[in-house]
Amino acid sequence: MRGFNTKTLYKGKYTLADLVDETIEVTVQNNVYSLSETLELRQELTEIADILLARCKTRSEEMQDKLEPIEE
Numbered sequence: 001m002r003g004f005n006t007k008t009l010y011k012g013k014y015t016l017a018d019l020v021d022e023t024i025e026v027t028v029q030n031n032v033y034s035l036s037e038t039l040e041l042r043q044e045l046t047e048i049a050d051i052l053l054a055r056c057k058t059r060s061e062e063m064q065d066k067l068e069p070i071e072e
Contacts, residue, residue, distance in 0.1 A: 010051050012044035017051065024052060 009024070010017040014037070016027040026048060033041055 009055070010044075010048050012047070014041045015044045015048060017048045024055075 004020050007019045008016065009019055014029045014031075014033075018025050018027075028041070028045075031037075
């Protein structure tokens, strides 16, 4: 049986973002949130989004670098 390769990308008070093999999984604690907690959660989700967007950009650049240049 093949094991999963898991890397934690972000761990916050309410959230967790893992890279499992090639899939990004975001977990939000199952709870009822007060206004202040909701604002903290929103901040964490914004941080996760920034991390994931940067990762996507980096991966896109890596893939582009692997392509052969187009000859004119």
